[in-house]
Amino acid sequence: MRRRQVLKHSIALVSMLVCVCCFFIVTMTVLRLPDAPTKESAMGFYPITRSRKVSLQDGNLGKFGEMMIDMLPQDLAFTVFVPSEEAFKRDLRLSVNDSLKSDRFNDTYAILTRILGFSTVPRALLSSNVKLGELVNYDSLSGFPLYISKDIDEMLVVNRVRSEIIDVRKEEIVVHLMDGIIMDAEFEQSVLSDNDTDED
DSSP states (O other): OOOHHHHHHHHHHHHHHHHHHHHHHHHHHHHHOOOOOHHHHHSSSSOOOOOOOOOOOTOOOOOHHHHHHTOOOTTTTTEEEEEEEEHHHHHOOOOOHHHSSSSTHHHHHHHHHEEEEHHHHSSOOOOOGOOOEEEEEEEEETSOOOEEEOOOTTTEEETTTTEEEEEEEEEEEEEEEEESOOOOOHHHHHHHHHHHHHHH
16 A cells, blocks of 8 residues: 555656746747857957947948948948958048048058958848847958858848947948958058058
8 A cells, every 4th residue: 555655756756847848949939048158259359339220310330331331332232241340440540531632541541441341242232130149140242251240239240340320221231330450461461561651
């Protein structure tokens, strides 16, 4: 008699544990937690800044950014990862006051054209098209590979360059303002060595 009661209690206990485990699995599946940040973002390869989505009226693309956008046809879909004015100054030593003077304008325009080739994708790509934890790959107009992911606070990261402002629309063109310049190492070296020669 006692054995029968122990057996009944054991079966009831095991059944209850199975029910609790099933409930836990179903709950975790339905209420899926967001993915943990990738190893690169956790290690901090780019600075953490808080940004917000803005409309074109609020988003100041800067003189260089506007010049880049004006080089593209407005009626075709493009995505441009435009460097901020601060990024141009910090990374390429280009400033609006000096670089747009008549003696340097052609060189500056050529640099902007190359940057546009490295940082433009021939399709509209909004931040909502990139899922958190996903890495998407597109070739830019110049054939330079762009690796695009989304940070934990919804900002885009392209080749380890983080966005400051996302999803600015200018007709068919989508613009993301970046805290850095997307370019290949060879072009970066040539521009920086030209700047060093100019300063001497």
